[in-house]
Amino acid sequence: MRDPVFEELTAAIAAVEEVLKHAEIGEIVAAHFRQLPVARRTRDLVLATPGVLTSMDPHMPPALAALLLRLKQAGAETVRPPACARCGQQKALPSRSPQGRLCGPCGRRLSERFGLCDHCRNERWLLLGPAESAYCRACWARMHRDARARVVEEVRRHRRVAAEVIRTALDRMPSARDRSTRLMLELSAHGREWFADPAAGSALFGMFYDLLREGGARLPERRCGGCGTTRTLTERVDGRVSCRRCYRVAHTRAC
Incomplete structure (x- = not known):
């Protein structure tokens, strides 16, 4: 049985959207959320401030932003991602x-700096990698060609996981041009420590x-870096993945 939170969120969106039908919105909402607590927070935000559905605010939570983008791609015209x-383009917004x-291209441009490439040692505009590494676009493109195979090698260097399982996990990750390259670099730099302590890994590694x-x-199973429970892990405290309770405790201060 579907949780009422999905129906309430669907109704709130349908009250604003003038083109997409209620049933179509409901199907997209139900398919969008993998974690019920995230759906609840999204519903609470929309019910409290329905204007967020048409605001195009780039500061809105990523779960709601991605939902609005899916609705737009399905034909919605009133609600706006x-x-x-x-x-100013309405597209996936993975960077902060x-x-x-x-969006991805703007995030990459913002993260560039000029200096020596860690691979070819030439002075170029550089894309930042993990552990303070940086690579020029040409070297990044060359690494991308072998990134998937390198990810398999890096995982199997630390854990006995079947190569097919690794490749399937890569196929199931949301598409992004350089995601496999960045994952390969992260595993090369931090694979040993992150497989030993998954709570310390990046969001990309956690996924x-x-x-x-x-x-x-x-x-x-990945556990909260604070209390060690396996409840829904959607936050981060001091660089470690965290449950909502530990996040609230860490950010509670006397008035």
């Missing part, structure tokens, strides 16, 4: 900035790790 804070969330487990890899 946020626009990139840099170029003080001005709001950014990949969970997909490995879902695919049958014999890995321990």
